[in-house]
Amino acid sequence: MPAPFQYQKAASVEHALTLLAQYGTESMVVAGGHSLLPMMKLRLAHPEALIDINGLDLADIRLVDSRLRIGALVRHAALLSSSLAGTHLPILHDAERVIADPIVRNRGTVGGSLCQADPSEDLSAAFAALRASLIAVGPAGKRTIPARDFFTGPYETALDHGELLTEIQAPVGKASAYVKVERRAGDWAVGAACAVLTISADGIVTDAGIGLAALGATRFVAAEAEDFLCGGPATEERFAEAGKIAAEHCNPSADQRGPVVYKRHLAGELTTRALRLAASRAA
Ligand SMILES: Cc1cc2nc3c(=O)[nH]c(=O)nc-3n(C[C@H](O)[C@H](O)[C@H](O)COP(=O)(O)OP(=O)(O)OC[C@H]3O[C@@H](n4cnc5c(N)ncnc54)[C@H](O)[C@@H]3O)c2cc1C
Known part of the structure; x- marks a missing residue:
């Protein structure tokens, strides 16, 4: 059971801001509720007021x-x-x-x-x-x-x-891909990696974005692997090397989904696969 809370439904963005100001720092916004409500049931979150934003015109x-x-x-x-x-x-x-x-x-x-x-x-x-x-x-x-x-x-x-x-x-206008390993369909990631690439006509990576989820990357980004890739050819060898760099620089935690060594391996393998898939889409 969640702790008692007040409930207000916002009718517009301005109304939501007014309600948040009115109820102060102990109020929280609720959208889909799929993260917040479980946390409230466990009393990990205990807002005094919920501001429901589901009626706002923000779904385009x-x-x-x-x-x-x-x-x-x-x-x-x-x-x-x-x-x-x-x-x-x-x-x-x-x-x-x-x-x-x-x-x-x-x-x-x-x-x-x-x-x-x-x-x-x-x-x-x-x-x-x-x-x-x-x-x-x-x-x-x-x-x-x-x-x-x-x-x-x-x-x-x-x-x-x-x-x-x-x-x-x-x-838009860049090649991109996301790959994930999960224990069963619909589960949170054991580890996931994604790649966003711009590749010039002569095969050079001119821009690279690499993201990691559940693998302890700072701000979800494999910055060192991005730096390595930019300016070089978009080849399988370099994608594999970028994967190694991403694996070296992330900081995963051991949990019920696996030990650190396994997650680090995933970081490398999934980064390489995401880069490969993004590059194939660019082609
Ligand atoms: C069983 C289950 C499995 C899941 N599996 C995955 C998964 O595999 N991968 C994955 O990525 N996610 C997964 N999720 C998480 C889920 O995708 C998101 O966490 C959830 O959709 C959050 O969105 P929400 O609209 O429900 O947010 P809410 O629960 O309503 O809010 C979450 C937080 O964001 C704040 N908030 C919401 N909207 C705004 C806004 N517009 N402005 C400011 N603050 C805001 C709230 O105050 C709250 O702090 C899973 C969730 C569940 C319950």
Whole structure:
């Protein structure tokens, strides 16, 4: 049973901000509720007031000026069925296919996933690799936060209390892929890796984004492997070397999903596979 709490349904973004200010630091936003409500039942979270944002107009997916703009309230299932997302950012469809089960995907939101900042969250790694921008509104107005600055630690983000994530904007036009190992269908990742590549006509990697989930990467990014790849040829040997570098620099924890040595191995293998798949899509 959760602790007692008050409930308010916001009618607009402005109304949500007013309610958050009115109820103060002990209030929390609820979107799909698939992370927050279990935490409340376990009393790991005990907000005094829940501000329900499900009625807000933040569920569109649009392509504007070479950026896919995804509303914070887009459900996992809607992202998975979006042909715009599938065509322009296949990394998101790869990830969504293996996020949880239909029940969670029908309710959980993209914004809620990012704000939860669970170190195993698949979309956090994908948007970090994409170098997406997150749009937040708060009492001081609107601001844009690079995805790589948004995640400040496990379950911690750059959002201030009273701010709302409203949209995620990701650049299109790059080759991308997401691969994940899970113990059973619909489970959280044992480990996952994703790659976003720009490859020139003469086969040189001009831009690389590599994300890792559940593998202890700082802010979900394998920065050293990205640096290694940029400026060199897009070859199988270099993808394997980038995988080794990603494995060396991540810091996974041992848990019921496996020991450190296994997860480090996964980091290397999955990074190489994600790069290979992204490069094949570029071709
Ligand atoms: C059984 C199960 C299996 C799962 N498996 C996976 C998996 O395999 N991979 C994976 O990545 N995830 C998985 N998840 C997690 C799930 O995808 C997301 O955590 C969940 O969808 C979060 O979104 P939500 O809308 O439910 O957020 P909520 O639970 O409503 O909120 C989560 C947090 O974000 C805050 N928040 C929500 N929206 C906003 C906003 N717009 N602005 C500011 N703050 C906000 C809330 O206050 C809260 O702190 C699983 C969840 C369950 C229950």
